[in-house]
Amino acid sequence: MPVNLTPPENLLPVSGIRLGIAKAHVRSPDRKDLMVMTLPAGATIAGVFTQNRYCAAPVQICREVLAAGQPVRALVVNTGNANAGTGEQGLADARQVCEAVAREFGCEPGQVLPFSTGVIMEPLPVERIIAGLPQCRANLSEDNWVSAAEAIMTTDTVPKGLSRQFKVDGLSYTVTGIAKGSGMIHPNMATMLAFVATDARVAQPLLSALLREVTEASFNRVTVDGDTSTNDSFILIAAGGEDRPLIDSTDNKAYRALREAVMEVSVFLAQALARDGEGATKFVTIDIEGGRDRGECVKVGKAIAHSPLVKTALFASDPNLGRLLAAIGYAGIDDLDVGLISMWLGDVKVVTNGSRDPNYVEAEAAAVMKQDEITIRIDLGRGVAKDRVWTCDLSYDYVKINAEYRS
């Protein structure tokens, strides 16, 4: 059961972007597992990818295509198989899929970005994927975002998507995004795929800068289990054509509104990954303030978010302050003075000067821990920097899901 996350009822079309979905039997006999997204001529695109050295074949090809600077005209996404750890054959397989997409949708193979997610180290069933492409073309439509959000799911229990609209100078703009991922979610991109598109017309360098800024504040701040996947990708598309005013500067009024909408959609999607984290029963926000710099705030947040002892205590609704403080202690801040630390669970102050707050009442802390959304706030007492990390708890179901994943 995801934590306070329901499927999107409606996602707004982004003018010029069409989506086609198929059941290609990649791994399961009867589920949507193939999605093609086509982009209009003139669209700009930016992407960030996993930092795992074992990056999957499709990630390598995406990097090549984006580096070549060719206009991208289609994205193809399959679930059920990650095409990772598959060596030269995996690259050849992914290229073969791109070629088939180019033929089917009328573009060049070098204008296609491939994405795969699912089991690692098994050969990509290229023929079944290619056989599914005509089905994708047959139902290609601007109105398929919800269906596309479903088609990219793996162990996700709900599809994830959000739309935002804003107006600038009388013109209406749309931002729609979808994402998948619920295990192997780690800062710095982990088996997650996210696609956010807008009908704004944005110069490519500005789009890249926006993507990097948004990634840092959204997907790079969420962790489920600390495992960084081989396939993570976050793609930002600006589909606006020449009939739309060009946004090419951060000073542009439309840029500021766009930035806000893209940020809102991306943060929603990033949080959705943790809300639907494998086995999650709690959604947890970790706010760290009083750091010397943001880097050390994130270090502390991630040490807490990755601690199996903290995560099992969260699952048990146990205000186990010791485990939280121990995680802060080993976060890697060498000159940390633990005597300056304060901590709050929700609004309840639980730690003062590094020890239990003199007014601490366990029942009050336990009441906070019983909630399904918990905010842990820590003041390191050594500066003015702050940052935030989102995570979920570690439950029996996490073990169950991951022990049985391939069976």
Added chain:
Amino acid sequence: MPVNLTPPENLLPVSGIRLGIAKAHVRSPDRKDLMVMTLPAGATIAGVFTQNRYCAAPVQICREVLAAGQPVRALVVNTGNANAGTGEQGLADARQVCEAVAREFGCEPGQVLPFSTGVIMEPLPVERIIAGLPQCRANLSEDNWVSAAEAIMTTDTVPKGLSRQFKVDGLSYTVTGIAKGSGMIHPNMATMLAFVATDARVAQPLLSALLREVTEASFNRVTVDGDTSTNDSFILIAAGGEDRPLIDSTDNKAYRALREAVMEVSVFLAQALARDGEGATKFVTIDIEGGRDRGECVKVGKAIAHSPLVKTALFASDPNLGRLLAAIGYAGIDDLDVGLISMWLGDVKVVTNGSRDPNYVEAEAAAVMKQDEITIRIDLGRGVAKDRVWTCDLSYDYVKINAEYRS
């Protein structure tokens, strides 16, 4: 159920070292939870402690006492309460216990090392501990090592101890060690306490050097859950008096035999922590070779040992090669060429050139994974350095034990 680990039937006395045990009701009404060890005049001692910035009060006092260079005459260990995150009061409490030990056993407070393990951030029940000391004194004996191994347990399911004897120049030497710890076990010392003693007479500087060397190859190579505790301590004691030949050089023949015995006992105890890891059903050895240096080998070993996805796959006996390779990929070796990697599960080669071995047969790999002792061997293909890490799997019971720990 620990993995191939049974309680020690017998532990050999170390001449001059006496142990007394009590049920002091620190947390539970009817279990051994207090142990005092007395050392003869002239004994030398060395210790290493947690690197957690949130180190517990007793750890701070141990560091003070050892730095002062006074002869240590007694160790006092309580379970049930870690006296960590307890601030100034915790320090005062630990000092009060040391003072009471000094009174009861006839030494100075500055000659007593205190150790605590158990729940963090709760006040130490000083009065109950002090009230238990006469009971410890009443049963003080050289033959109490097995009982002492039991008295220092927390969530351990079996006591852990080993003795070794060797002869040099007609003289017989004994090394006996005990340890506790099964969760929060992480390289660089995590809630583990280990005490290894010998009746050899060893110069203090040499004893310290031996301790550091042995720690690196034993306790700093084992991890259960990556959580580094506030209280870890490993103490090495040489109790031999003036009637024994002084060992003060690594060239000494007795030193080499002693080093071997201390290493053997310490490696056994370190492995025992993972064998009895919380919820463990598998004992896993990760051998990494072909690295540029040992540091990067350990990085890879720990990335694998800490990955919840790898650990749940181990629990499921699932040869999920993808998760193993993904962990290698994010271990932090920036210039890693994954195309050079080979991997074996037991004797079965599963990965060649970074991809599934051409002769891979899943049934063979699955047969290895079903065993309760599994060796994962990785050749990084970039050098001649090698190293080793031990760990265990992540099971339902890990979650259960840690979700219910305080209830």
